[in-house]
Amino acid sequence: xxxxxxxxxxxxxxxxxxxxxxxxxxxxxxxxxxxxxxxxxxxxxxxxxxxxxxxxxxxxxxxxxxxxxxxxxxxxxxxxxxxxxxxxxxxxxxxxxxxxxxxxxxxxxxx
Amino acid sequence: xxxxxxxxxxxxxxxxxxxxxxxxxxxxxxxxxxxxxxxxxxxxxxxxxxxxxxxxxxxxxxxxxxxxxxxxxxxxxxxxxxxxxxxxxxxxxxxxxxxxxxxxxxxxxxxxxxxxxxxxxxxxxxxxxxxxxxxxxxxxxxxxxxxxxxxxxxxxxxxxxxxxxxxxxxxxxx
Amino acid sequence: xxxxxxxxxxxxxxxxxxxxxxxxxxxxxxxxxxxxxxxxxxxxxxxxxxxxxxxxxxxxxxxxxxxxxxxxxxxxxxxxxxxxxxxxxxxxxxxxxxxxxxxxxxxxxxxxxxxxxxxxxxxxxxxxxxxxxxxxxxxxxxxxxxxxxxxxxxxxxxxxxxxxxxxxxxxxxxxxxxxxxxxxxxxxxxxxxxxxxxxxxxxxxxxxxxxxxxxxxxxxxxxxxxxxxxxxxxxxxxxxxxxxxxxxxxxxxxxxxxxxxxxxxxxxxxxxxxxxxxxxxxxxxxxxxxxxxxxxxxxxxxxxxxxxxxxxxxxxxxxxxxxxxxxxxxxxxxxxxxxxxxxxxxxxxxxxxxxxxxxxxxxxxxxxxxxxx
Numbered sequence: 001x002x003x004x005x006x007x008x009x010x011x012x013x014x015x016x017x018x019x020x021x022x023x024x025x026x027x028x029x030x031x032x033x034x035x036x037x038x039x040x041x042x043x044x045x046x047x048x049x050x051x052x053x054x055x056x057x058x059x060x061x062x063x064x065x066x067x068x069x070x071x072x073x074x075x076x077x078x079x080x081x082x083x084x085x086x087x088x089x090x091x092x093x094x095x096x097x098x099x100x101x102x103x104x105x106x107x108x109x110x111x
Numbered sequence: 112x113x114x115x116x117x118x119x120x121x122x123x124x125x126x127x128x129x130x131x132x133x134x135x136x137x138x139x140x141x142x143x144x145x146x147x148x149x150x151x152x153x154x155x156x157x158x159x160x161x162x163x164x165x166x167x168x169x170x171x172x173x174x175x176x177x178x179x180x181x182x183x184x185x186x187x188x189x190x191x192x193x194x195x196x197x198x199x200x201x202x203x204x205x206x207x208x209x210x211x212x213x214x215x216x217x218x219x220x221x222x223x224x225x226x227x228x229x230x231x232x233x234x235x236x237x238x239x240x241x242x243x244x245x246x247x248x249x250x251x252x253x254x255x256x257x258x259x260x261x262x263x264x265x266x267x268x269x270x271x272x273x274x275x276x277x278x279x280x281x282x283x284x285x
Numbered sequence: 286x287x288x289x290x291x292x293x294x295x296x297x298x299x300x301x302x303x304x305x306x307x308x309x310x311x312x313x314x315x316x317x318x319x320x321x322x323x324x325x326x327x328x329x330x331x332x333x334x335x336x337x338x339x340x341x342x343x344x345x346x347x348x349x350x351x352x353x354x355x356x357x358x359x360x361x362x363x364x365x366x367x368x369x370x371x372x373x374x375x376x377x378x379x380x381x382x383x384x385x386x387x388x389x390x391x392x393x394x395x396x397x398x399x400x401x402x403x404x405x406x407x408x409x410x411x412x413x414x415x416x417x418x419x420x421x422x423x424x425x426x427x428x429x430x431x432x433x434x435x436x437x438x439x440x441x442x443x444x445x446x447x448x449x450x451x452x453x454x455x456x457x458x459x460x461x462x463x464x465x466x467x468x469x470x471x472x473x474x475x476x477x478x479x480x481x482x483x484x485x486x487x488x489x490x491x492x493x494x495x496x497x498x499x500x501x502x503x504x505x506x507x508x509x510x511x512x513x514x515x516x517x518x519x520x521x522x523x524x525x526x527x528x529x530x531x532x533x534x535x536x537x538x539x540x541x542x543x544x545x546x547x548x549x550x551x552x553x554x555x556x557x558x559x560x561x562x563x564x565x566x567x568x569x570x571x572x573x574x575x576x577x578x579x580x581x582x583x584x585x586x587x588x589x590x591x592x593x594x595x596x597x598x599x600x601x602x603x604x605x606x607x608x609x610x611x612x613x614x615x616x617x618x619x620x621x622x623x624x625x626x627x628x629x630x631x632x633x634x635x636x637x638x639x640x641x642x643x644x645x646x647x648x649x650x651x652x653x654x655x656x657x658x
Contacts, residue, residue, distance in 0.1 A: 013119050018156070019221040021123050025149075027214035028130040034206035040139050040185055044146050047177065048130055051153050054169075056221070062160040067250045070162050074251070077165075077172050078262045082269030084177045088184045089276035095188050104199075140426060144364075147419070167408035175415020176445065182422055183441055186434070241464045244404050 018059035025052035039091050039101040043084075050080050119159065126152040139185045147178045161238040164247055291394075299400045303380045311533045312342035318579050325583040346526075354522040357428055364427035369520065369527035372420025375413045376535040382406040383541050384468045386551045386563020398551075398563060399468060406467035407459055410542060411452050414497060418444045420531070421499075421516050428519035436515025439590065440499060446594060447496035447503075450601035454489040457612035457631075458546045471550035480547040482631055483612060485639040487547040489605050491577075494543065496597070498535045501582035503593060540574040541567065548574075600642045607638045 025048060032045025054073045061069015095101055129152065132145035150173040157166035251259060316331065316338065323330030331338040356365055386398040403409055418441055425437015459465055461482060462473035473479075480487045496503040517528045544550055548570050551563030588596070615631035 013115055013159075016222050017119060017123070018160075020218050021126065023214050023217040023221065024127055025130050026217065027210045028127070028134055030213060031206060031210045032134050034210065035203050036134070038139055040181065040188075041133070041142050044133060044142060044181065047173070048133065048146065048149065051150060051173070055153055055156055058157055058160050058162050058165060062162065067247050070165050070247060071251055071255050073162075073165050074168060075255075075258055075262055077168055078266060081172055081177060082266050084180060085269045085273040086276070088180055089273040092184060092187070093276050101188060140361075140364075144423075163403065163405045164408065167405050167412045170412035171408065171415045175412065175418070175448070179415075179418050179422065179441060179445060182419075182426075183438070186422075186426055186438060238404075241404055241466060241469065244465060 015059055015063050019056055022052045022056040022059070025049075025055070037102050037104055039094070039103050039106075042103065043087055043091070047080065047084070050076060115159070122152050122155055122159075126156075140182065143178055143181050143185060146181075147174050150174045150178065163238065164244060295396065296400065300381075303400065304377060307377060307380065307534045307537060308530075310537045311530050312346065314533045314537060314575065315345065315529075316342050317575065318582075321576060321579045322583050325580065349526040349529075350523060352522040354524065355519075357430060357519050359429045360519065361427040361429065364423050365519075366524075368420050368424035368427055369524045369531070370420075371423060372417070372531040373527050373534070375417040375420075376531050376538055379410060379413045379538045379542065382409050382467045383538070383545060384471055384550060385567060387556060387560040389560045397468075398560075402466060402468045404464075404466050407455055407465045407470070410467075411448075411455070414451065415448060417497075417535070424520070424528070425516040428516075430519050432518045433516050436518065440516060443496055443499075443503065443593065443597075446597040447493045447601070450489055450597060450605050451493035451497060453602065453605035453609060454486045454493065455546065456605075456609045457483045457486045460609075460612050460616055467545055467550075471545055471552060474549040474552060478547065478549040478552075482628065483547075483608065483635060484632055485604065485608050485635040486612075487543075488639070489601055489608070490543060490546065492601065494539045495578070495581065496593075498532060498539055500532075500536065500578060502585040502588050504587060536575060536578060537571065540571045540578070543574055544570040600646070604639060604642060608635045611635050611638060 029045045029047075029049035029052060032048065033042050036042055036045065054076055057069045057073050057076075059069075061067070061072075091101060094106065098105060126149055129145045129149040133142045133149065136142045136145060150169060154166040154169040154174070157163070157169060319341075320330040320338070331341040334340040334344045356362065381400040382403060384397075384399040384402070388395050388397045390396075421440045421444075422437050425433045425435075425440070428434070458470060458479055461479055462470040464470065464473070495501075517525055520528060544567060550570075551567045553562065553566035556562050556566065611634045612631050615628055615634070618630065619625050619627040
């Protein structure tokens, strides 16, 4: 599962840079979930967090020269697609009953 | 400063700026567009990380399908900005403090503890070969065959679930 | 990073050639379409400006440039401005992976007649085609008008649905070529064009591309009778011209892609000896495929929207999945038995599979027409 031939060592970017970038993006996603009230934007923030994690995984995989990182990310992308389909359907359904997508208004258990 | 590093820094700036843009835009459509920009930049990072297949999958699935679905739903529900509501006024400052703590903690832990030895090498001609892609496919369909099948079932279930959730019941009001 | 400046120069010149070819192609495609449509409808078509009306596109361009630009008062200005650009760019960007011919020798160096030979070329095509939706959606939304909005929504739903069939119908090509690089796909067709091995795949791809570029009979987003002009109802002058340009450039590019995937790309007699014949063959193939598109427009009425969606989801997607299965089985049989004749089972089984929905639809429509009478 290693690359066919070891690529020649040239200029490089420390993997720390990718990790820090990924951490920043993840934090922005967390902030989005915590401070936004629009259900759609909260959902987008979750997607941003997934992406930040993906970036870190691919960076690690690239450092250890292994395909596993890419394959995990492939699965994450597929699961994200499934999650979005169901999540958006739920949001549409909530909008139909509550007439709003403000999460603060969704405070009762009954529809 | 090599050209690779300059490219990385510029892209990182765009990625962070577009993520912040998503966080702060009042209109959901603009938020979605900032997020699309962010996803495309992440796809370019994948290219820099020698993962062209994942880069293309990222653009096709995230930018092409998921975000279009988001835009579609935003337009369906009306894209107007929500009125400012203050149900939990102490939540916002607390959230900001906690997230800064989280970011510092995550960066510290990842850099000191979970750090793999080595640097990210720039992509070479080898990445752009069919052989590379073939090895990826082989790994996907041998070592990771079971997860692959599970994901396909998951996608089917999600599809059926989405249809059941949004389908209006026969004879229902409206 | 590449520091060889001659390589940069080479890329720059190739990009410039593509952009000018597409611009010129756009101008004369409008002329070609009007003349061909007129011929089919036994009219004459534009024949006043210059010999045979050849200067007509230039006259049209001057007219469009000097028209007044209007934008609705309540439009979202920045996105309204951005949308035509977002529609135009993907149609040019796809061209980067289309091989124009075999490598040639020029100035003592080998020059590949393709801008970028990437190993994920087919995926690249899919990715750009997926992103192309944004321009139209945003045009519809930012106009802040109900007709434009409805046109935009329709085209989003249509393009997402048909993208699936488009993508799945390319899997047989990848399987047959054993590579995702466009250059390898062309090289693999040296013996036989893929249209003979996978005719149903070619047909599905063709139908899906018609829906992707919003051409008749799938031009629902801009159905004049229902939506005035769909997503570009509020656009005028040069901004409208950009949408117009995007549609025709997309037609050219997608016909070139079709030629590469199913009609042997630049291959033809004598290409090995004279590599410069490659672009000529590709041009001829694109020319003929464009005629087929115009012909479809002249012949077919517009689909009803619900039928369009059920055709995409209930016929094209299952059928393309079936042909993926058939192609994979055929290749496996040919490899396992060592008898290449098994490859001919692929077109045979595919055509049978393709006939099932055709017969079913025909019988259903016939029954419906009896019930109505």
